[in-house]
Amino acid sequence: MTRPTLADLTAFSTVATHRSFRRAADALGVSRSALSHAMLGLERDLGVRLLNRTTRSVAPTEAGEALLRRLAPVLRELDAALDTVAETRGHPTGTLRINANESSARLLLRTVVPRFLARYPGMALDLVAEGRLVDIVEQGFDAGVRLGEALPQDMVAVRIGGDLRFVAVAAPSYLAGHPAPLVPEDLAQHRCIRHRLPSGKLYRWEFARHGEEVVIDVPGVLTLDRNELMVDAAADGLGIAYVPEPTARAWLADGRLVTVLDDWCPFIAGLHLYYPGHRHVPAGLRAFIEVLKEVNEEAGGSSNENDESDASDPSDPSDPSDPSDASDPGAT
Numbered sequence: 001m002t003r004p005t006l007a008d009l010t011a012f013s014t015v016a017t018h019r020s021f022r023r024a025a026d027a028l029g030v031s032r033s034a035l036s037h038a039m040l041g042l043e044r045d046l047g048v049r050l051l052n053r054t055t056r057s058v059a060p061t062e063a064g065e066a067l068l069r070r071l072a073p074v075l076r077e078l079d080a081a082l083d084t085v086a087e088t089r090g091h092p093t094g095t096l097r098i099n100a101n102e103s104s105a106r107l108l109l110r111t112v113v114p115r116f117l118a119r120y121p122g123m124a125l126d127l128v129a130e131g132r133l134v135d136i137v138e139q140g141f142d143a144g145v146r147l148g149e150a151l152p153q154d155m156v157a158v159r160i161g162g163d164l165r166f167v168a169v170a171a172p173s174y175l176a177g178h179p180a181p182l183v184p185e186d187l188a189q190h191r192c193i194r195h196r197l198p199s200g201k202l203y204r205w206e207f208a209r210h211g212e213e214v215v216i217d218v219p220g221v222l223t224l225d226r227n228e229l230m231v232d233a234a235a236d237g238l239g240i241a242y243v244p245e246p247t248a249r250a251w252l253a254d255g256r257l258v259t260v261l262d263d264w265c266p267f268i269a270g271l272h273l274y275y276p277g278h279r280h281v282p283a284g285l286r287a288f289i290e291v292l293k294e295v296n297e298e299a300g301g302s303s304n305e306n307d308e309s310d311a312s313d314p315s316d317p318s319d320p321s322d323p324s325d326a327s328d329p330g331a332t
Helices: 006-018 021-028 032-046 062-088 102-110 112-119 172-177 184-189 227-235 245-253 283-298
Strands: 051-053 058-060 094-100 123-129 143-147 155-159 164-170 193-195 205-209 212-216 222-224 241-244 258-260 271-276 308-310
Touching: 006 021, 006 032, 006 051, 006 058, 006 062, 021 032, 058 062, 094 102, 094 283, 102 112, 102 123, 102 143, 112 123, 112 283, 155 283, 164 172, 164 227, 164 245, 172 258, 184 205, 184 212, 193 227, 222 227, 227 241, 227 245, 241 245, 271 283
Parallel strands: 094 123, 094 143, 193 222
Antiparallel strands: 051 058, 143 271, 155 271, 155 308, 164 241, 164 258, 205 212
């Protein structure tokens, strides 16, 4: 048996983790054909099939799963050792992979990313924006960014900015012909602009006041999958939308939209960067968190130890009524 190279083993681990040649090739920075050829060579050298391939997917065989279980912790330890060596030079190097929804990716690009890349020229950032909540460990990410209520269990979380409020908004022209709702139940008599989540489900609007919580499947003839489109539709008088306040802020400021049900629209835990607490934290991620905390402090956010917390008891991100993440109206 020919002894496989570290590069081939790393490539196999990446393919087996991502369950996709395309995603693995993107993560490794190689072509899919080169990666496929390397995997065929590895299987030939070991004399066993490691991957089952179809036209649409790839998955480890029983032998592949066994190899991955033994190989993954070894590769993590190797990465940790290389990080330690890099730290002796004073600056981290390598690629930091972060998964975020689109709105939080834009926020990072405006605030944290420019300073991070300028300060650490040896680092590269791979920032993937998508609405659905993914397993960042399984998908090969170093960290993720989501609303506080959607944080997966057993993660360490670092706050990005303050709490977030969702607001019910409508155009004055719409309210001129439809009396403003006074309680959430009044929405049954209105045209509501519904939100289809990345999971494919319709978002159930959540309200709270004085400890009373109300969750409503709102009626409506228009369903959209992006907050920005919902704001545009509401401004055009097509109904009432329920969106993150920052998304509607410009329209509210110029009077094209007004809020309704203000006393029923609560604040929720805002955006957090999160990462596995039981694994070695790469030097590049530690550096990113350092810059993130600087930006928070300069923006007036808290800089005490409560900024970084264990997210071991969040609300269930699989709950279709949860306003965060995979079922998150703030995800797009």
